[in-house]
Amino acid sequence: MSTEAEDRPSEPRRAGLGARLSALFGGRAAEAASEGQADEADRREQLFTIRDRDNIAWFWNSYLKKRTPWLFVVLGMIMVQGVVYQQFLALTESGLRVIFEEGEFSDLVRVCLIVFGLFVVRAGMSYLVPRLSVFLASNAVQELRHDLINRVMMLDLAYFERTKPGDLILRLVLQAQQLSIFVGQGTVGAVRDAVTILIVSGYLIYKSATLFLATVVILPAIVLLMQYVSHRIKDVQRKAENAMGAYMGGIEEMANGMRTVKISNQEENEKGRLRKATEDIKDLALRLQAAQALVVPTIDLASAITYVLVIGGGGWFVLMGTSGMDGAAIITYLLGLVLIFDPARMLAQFFAKLQANLIILNSVRELYEEVPTITDTPGATDDFDVAGDIRLENVRFSYSPDVPLFDGLDMTVRGGKTTAVVGATGSGKTTVLSLMTRLYDVEGGKVTIGGKPIRDIRIRALRGAFSVVAQDIVIFNASIWENIRYVKPEATEAEIWAAAEAAEIADLIHQRGDSPLGPKGSQLSGGQKQRIAIARAFLRSAPILLLDEATSALDQQTEDKVKAALARLGKDKTTIIVAHRLSAVTHADWIYVLDAGRIVEEGRHADLMAKRGLYAGMYEAQKGGYE
Numbered sequence: 001m002s003t004e005a006e007d008r009p010s011e012p013r014r015a016g017l018g019a020r021l022s023a024l025f026g027g028r029a030a031e032a033a034s035e036g037q038a039d040e041a042d043r044r045e046q047l048f049t050i051r052d053r054d055n056i057a058w059f060w061n062s063y064l065k066k067r068t069p070w071l072f073v074v075l076g077m078i079m080v081q082g083v084v085y086q087q088f089l090a091l092t093e094s095g096l097r098v099i100f101e102e103g104e105f106s107d108l109v110r111v112c113l114i115v116f117g118l119f120v121v122r123a124g125m126s127y128l129v130p131r132l133s134v135f136l137a138s139n140a141v142q143e144l145r146h147d148l149i150n151r152v153m154m155l156d157l158a159y160f161e162r163t164k165p166g167d168l169i170l171r172l173v174l175q176a177q178q179l180s181i182f183v184g185q186g187t188v189g190a191v192r193d194a195v196t197i198l199i200v201s202g203y204l205i206y207k208s209a210t211l212f213l214a215t216v217v218i219l220p221a222i223v224l225l226m227q228y229v230s231h232r233i234k235d236v237q238r239k240a241e242n243a244m245g246a247y248m249g250g251i252e253e254m255a256n257g258m259r260t261v262k263i264s265n266q267e268e269n270e271k272g273r274l275r276k277a278t279e280d281i282k283d284l285a286l287r288l289q290a291a292q293a294l295v296v297p298t299i300d301l302a303s304a305i306t307y308v309l310v311i312g313g314g315g316w317f318v319l320m321g322t323s324g325m326d327g328a329a330i331i332t333y334l335l336g337l338v339l340i341f342d343p344a345r346m347l348a349q350f351f352a353k354l355q356a357n358l359i360i361l362n363s364v365r366e367l368y369e370e371v372p373t374i375t376d377t378p379g380a381t382d383d384f385d386v387a388g389d390i391r392l393e394n395v396r397f398s399y400s401p402d403v404p405l406f407d408g409l410d411m412t413v414r415g416g417k418t419t420a421v422v423g424a425t426g427s428g429k430t431t432v433l434s435l436m437t438r439l440y441d442v443e444g445g446k447v448t449i450g451g452k453p454i455r456d457i458r459i460r461a462l463r464g465a466f467s468v469v470a471q472d473i474v475i476f477n478a479s480i481w482e483n484i485r486y487v488k489p490e491a492t493e494a495e496i497w498a499a500a501e502a503a504e505i506a507d508l509i510h511q512r513g514d515s516p517l518g519p520k521g522s523q524l525s526g527g528q529k530q531r532i533a534i535a536r537a538f539l540r541s542a543p544i545l546l547l548d549e550a551t552s553a554l555d556q557q558t559e560d561k562v563k564a565a566l567a568r569l570g571k572d573k574t575t576i577i578v579a580h581r582l583s584a585v586t587h588a589d590w591i592y593v594l595d596a597g598r599i600v601e602e603g604r605h606a607d608l609m610a611k612r613g614l615y616a617g618m619y620e621a622q623k624g625g626y627e
């Protein structure tokens with residue numbers, strides 16, 4: 001490492017070759033550069049940012065370190081491969097000498113046999129190294145995927161509401177795969193190449209240090225090129241990952257929204273959008289290739305220069321007869337260079353690819369570092385009074401900082417009673433339910449159950465206390481039966497049938513049998529999906545029942561039946577009903593009327609009617625609608 005670079009860390013552009021070399025291999029100069037001013041010119045210098053090295057260290061420590069013994073086995077086999085080349089050179093030289101000096105034929109045969117034997121050994125290694133390294137890398141990346149899945153599962157609902165599925169799929173599927181290939185094949189290949197270069201170079205230097213200078217002469221050109229190329233590759237790769245994410249997200253949205261696409265004649269538009277995305281991907285792939293394509297010809301040119309220097313200079317040595325080198329030595333020397341240049345070319349390509357993979361590694365690490373905010377607090381317990389009152393006290397909450405939703409909301413849901421929450425669309429009814437189940441956390445005030453703040457209850461236990469029929473129902477692409485069982489996998493067959501009967505969905509189970517319901521339950525009607533959700537609530541039969549527009553999609557007759565069943569289910573349970581149709585809540589023990597995040601009226605149906613306020617107005621208007 002150059003002292004020049006260390007003395008003048010803030011001027012990496014003017015730093016000498018030593019600094020550039022150390023920048024290439026992640027020395028202190030690169031670190032200094034990345035800590036320097038955020039000047040574009042400075043950033044161009046970094047091949048390994050601090051973040052990159054941190055990412056590599058993370059990957060090493062988390063997934064590779066424990067495999068060190070096996071990695072040494074791989075390294076050992078790679079060393080054998082390098083030694084084979086060195087021995088091959090030494091033997092070739094003696095073989096040539098036998099020929100040139102008209103020695104014994106038997107010596108030649110011996111050399112040939114040993115050379116062949118050596119290459120058999122190398123072939124054996126060439127078979128074993130990738131087998132072992134791919135095995136190690138695949139295992140490491142599988143662990144990484146497991147960790148990512150664990151992390152993703154912990155993340156807040158809010159994360160999924162702001163993240164495109166395409167980005168998630170990209171990271172969990174493609175990028176993880178790419179890393180596996182890069183680590184298992186790319187990196188191991190690079191180590192093999194580096195070892196080959198070191199061993200063969202060492203041998204060549206031993207044979208003639210002067211001639212080897214011819215090889216060193218071209219090194220600066222290669223270093224400069226690699227810096228230029230790497231910078232470009234990082235830039236393009238980042239864009240390429242984004243483009244790929246956008247493409248996958250686009251496909252996901254298109255497939256999910258096909259009904260809307262078709263009904264609004266937007267096929268052309270969608271085609272255009274996806275085509276544009278594929279064009280972006282193609283353009284970026286070409287740009288990536290354009291940057292990488294410079295590497296090989298440069299190395300080839302550099303090799304040509306070296307060959308010429310060695311033939312010229314070496315020939316001159318022989319002609320002068322002073323260096324102790326003969327024709328056999330020169331030919332062997334050239335052969336040695338041939339053996340080096342191929343690995344050198346591969347190694348240069350590896351560095352180019354490394355830059356692209358650093359971007360991918362960073363992207364995967366970002367997902368890994370995503371921190372959930374809704375987690376169990378230290379000391380949280382499972383123990384609380386599920387039958388107690390649920391209270392929202394002075395609750396403050398907003399989805400986005402600039403649009404506050406609740407500011408000082410107070411609400412009491414009596415344990416064992418039925419409470420209704422009504423109000424205009426967007427007034428915050430569903431959000432109230434989300435706060436009780438900690439899908440979101442309040443920003444101020446608190447939510448308590450039986451007097452205990454829900455933050456002090458373990459999330460699993462808290463959510464386990466709720467049966468929810470949500471407004472947006474999620475149906476998985478499985479049979480109705482499986483969909484109902486989802487909320488209680490250990491349920492018996494009889495329990496599931498009972499739940500299905502209560503939700504009036506049993507007939508449909510008989511009809512459809514085991515056939516899956518299509519992505520997102522697309523093969524079902526709205527009311528059928530709703531009845532599956534209700535059946536889930538029956539099956540789960542938790543102490544607190546949340547019904548968010550639970551029967552809005554049912555016809556009157558079915559609704560009456562389901563409601564009677566729900567009333568039986570909710571008997572003596574704390575029940576919260578959210579409904580637009582006020583006729584559905586008249587029986588409630590208490591009714592809250594929400595308007596733009598505030599409670600404007602509360603009381604029993606008869607009291608609210610007598611008040612002749614908002615509730616009475618809404619009720620009359622709805623009643624009028626039926627007359």
Ligand SMILES: Nc1ncnc2c1ncn2[C@@H]1O[C@H](COP(=O)(O)OP(=O)(O)OP(=O)(O)O)[C@@H](O)[C@H]1O
Pocket residue numbers: 161399400405423424425426427428429430431432471
């Ligand atoms: N995930 C979210 N991110 C950002 N804003 C949201 C989110 N969910 C809801 N909102 C906003 O918060 C407000 C309250 O939404 P909420 O779903 O609680 O209303 P609601 O009373 O249930 O309405 P509806 O009767 O239509 O179901 C709305 O203005 C909505 O746009």
Ligand SMILES: [Mg+2]
Pocket residue numbers: 429430431471548
């Ligand atoms: Mg709602």
